[in-house]
Amino acid sequence: MEQPGIVVTGVSGRMGQMLARLVLGSDQARLVGAVERTGSDWIGKDLGQAMGGAANGVIVTDDAVSAIAQAQAIIDFTTPAATVGFAELAAQARAVHVIGTTGLSEDDLAAISRAARHAPIVRAGNMSLGVNLLVGLTRKVAATLGEDWDIEIVEAHHRHKVDAPSGTALMLGEAAAQGRNDALENLRTPARDGITGPRAEGSIGFAAIRGGDVVGEHDVIFCGQGERIVLRHLASDRAIFARGALRAALWGQDKGPGEYDMMDVLGLTS
Ligand SMILES: NC(=O)c1ccc[n+]([C@@H]2O[C@H](COP(=O)([O-])OP(=O)(O)OC[C@H]3O[C@@H](n4cnc5c(N)ncnc54)[C@H](O)[C@@H]3O)[C@@H](O)[C@H]2O)c1
Numbered sequence: 001m002e003q004p005g006i007v008v009t010g011v012s013g014r015m016g017q018m019l020a021r022l023v024l025g026s027d028q029a030r031l032v033g034a035v036e037r038t039g040s041d042w043i044g045k046d047l048g049q050a051m052g053g054a055a056n057g058v059i060v061t062d063d064a065v066s067a068i069a070q071a072q073a074i075i076d077f078t079t080p081a082a083t084v085g086f087a088e089l090a091a092q093a094r095a096v097h098v099i100g101t102t103g104l105s106e107d108d109l110a111a112i113s114r115a116a117r118h119a120p121i122v123r124a125g126n127m128s129l130g131v132n133l134l135v136g137l138t139r140k141v142a143a144t145l146g147e148d149w150d151i152e153i154v155e156a157h158h159r160h161k162v163d164a165p166s167g168t169a170l171m172l173g174e175a176a177a178q179g180r181n182d183a184l185e186n187l188r189t190p191a192r193d194g195i196t197g198p199r200a201e202g203s204i205g206f207a208a209i210r211g212g213d214v215v216g217e218h219d220v221i222f223c224g225q226g227e228r229i230v231l232r233h234l235a236s237d238r239a240i241f242a243r244g245a246l247r248a249a250l251w252g253q254d255k256g257p258g259e260y261d262m263m264d265v266l267g268l269t270s
């Protein structure tokens, strides 16, 4: 059986290049398209040469419609506006859409849900095995500890990251809220500034650090009386996200239309 053909979007980006190299080196999938935004100086170039290596015959294109039409999967770590457009194209192609993009609005998520009526979408703010294990641990610890334990989530990322808090931090916050039989939207306290008044009881606080080349660090801190518990994930190589994304693209090949996440892909659903 022929290996699934994968299109990587945002191919000149930090994740895009990591994903292209992973798929090109895989014996389970074929790279059949490399898409970048119109105006990118990678358009029309050979991908291998653009990434600083030997030519590989894959030409970078901004014609997402043609590229996606013949794909079995799209791996998409770009921007919210781009991802919404790719979701529509993936749906038309009945191709698996793996969405790593974060910072999606409620409207963006609604558009993605509509697209998921026609094709499988695997979306996760963090596609690493470690973080998805931490999500389960966070839910369990939040469920075990009482409301008198204050939950704070602190994350750090590189200087180029444009959204905050991270998608990972929001995943962890949602898991903590679920552990308390609630939803994050009811408990979330954004980054604090000014005279904030005392901490709202039962809230989940967030803080974000940006600087340097930090790949991704997350602490879920349970603050008690006389003690604290810290659940921590430290990422040092973007390859962990790329491996999760490729695994999701392959996992989705025999799935029906719908919205899935990495807990489904990794078999971690409780
Ligand atoms: N889910 C995860 O595991 C995970 C891991 C890492 C990063 N991310 C997320 O992935 C996204 C990208 O991160 P990054 O560090 O690679 O960013 P980046 O800025 O390095 O790469 C984004 C790429 O998308 C391209 N792009 C933008 N609009 C486009 C369009 N319309 N068509 C094609 N390409 C387009 C940009 O030109 C750029 O090359 C961010 O939202 C980040 O939070 C998620």
Ligand SMILES: O=C(O)C1=N[C@H](C(=O)O)CCC1
Pocket: 102, 125, 126, 157, 161, 165, 166, 167, 168, 169, 215, 216
């Ligand atoms: O580098 C980024 O940007 C990352 N984004 C994801 C997030 O927003 O959580 C995953 C970690 C790296």
